[in-house]
Amino acid sequence: MFRLSTIILAAALLLAACDRPAKTDAPAPTEAPQAAKEKPVDEQPTLRFDSPGEPIATRHPEASRVVAIGDVHGDLEAFERALRLSGLIDDEGNWTGGETVFVQTGDLLDRGDDEPEIIALMERLEKQAKAAGGKVVALNGNHETMNVRGDLRYVTPEGFTDFHGVEGVQTDRPGFERVPEDKRERLAAFLPGGPVAKLLSHHNMVAVVGDSVFVHGGLLPEHADYGIERINDETRRWMLGEADAPAFMQSRDPMPPNWVRLYSRQTNEAACETLDAALEKLGAERMVVGHTPQMSGITSACDGKVWRIDVGMSAHYGGTPQALEISGDEVRVLRENE
Secondary structure (H helix, E strand, O other), X not given: OOOHHHHHHHHHHHHHHHHOOOOOOOOXXXXXXXXXXXXXXXXXXXXXXXXXXXXXXXXXXXXXXXXXXXXXXXXXXXXXXXXXXXXXXXOOOOEOOOOOEEEEOOOOOOOOOOHHHHHHHHHHXXXXXXXXXXXXXXEOOHHHHHHHHOOOOOXXXXXXXXXXXXXXXXXXXXXXXXXXXXXXXXXXXHOOOOHHHHHHOOOEOEEEEOOEEEEOOOOOHHHXXXXXXXXXXXXXXXXXXXXXXXXXXXXXXXXXXXXXXXXXXXXXXXXXXXXXXXXXXXXXXXXXXXOXXXXXXXXXXXXXXXXXXXXXXXXXXXXXXXXXXXXXXXXXXXXXXX
């Protein structure tokens, strides 16, 4: 069980976020945030989260087709556009990807108003893909772990109201008296052991499909030495409320793998050498990362050994949806109208 100190820390983070402007290290939103609005009842997804079940595998066999999509940030329309251009869903939002392995590299949450709908879509696609012989591999980004820590500074006004009435939420815990009443349900839903945190525990931090490794920020040689299976297991147990936050998640040297930006900005020779060392330890040929918006579209560096797939496609950033397709040794960018 998580401790009272966790709730106190979460309350302090939330109150501090309410008292200061949100910081961002990415381009400013294209539109001013809107006030919270109520969605029609028939548009509200049913928020009943399934048991997370058995741990998800870290390593998956090679697939004839792998599609990866980066940061979504609460924008359902942009996410569906990316899924459709990849041939993964039809106009009704149902799986059409056959045996494709679809990897989403995290940051479904924050900065947008469609989080429950996106979570519901991912749950549905996971079931449909499995039935069709395909697979959905969902990863946790830094915004997922921020929410589980109680850091809700990037939640929109509607992002708080969207989680009213979630089954299994407990808001009468010690420490919650410090939390603004209209924010308690969101906080309780995401804290370790809460229903949404349990769902996120079913998402790994790192996945390997064939000879490609996928992670939200980036994997360093130190992470490979620590063990990617261990990273996934410790994160899972923390989100379930069975253990404290992993030590690696509280480190700044090295940064947690969902915060690393070394391979996503102006990658130099030293960064490529670090990448080579990490890939060698992981037994992989390439790394696919999100986390840092590439506003001109998906980019690569280090002779194609890293692919940066966060294209800032949400309305917050104003980018255009894209996806990455890996078929054998061929890697290509999927764009709309091509």
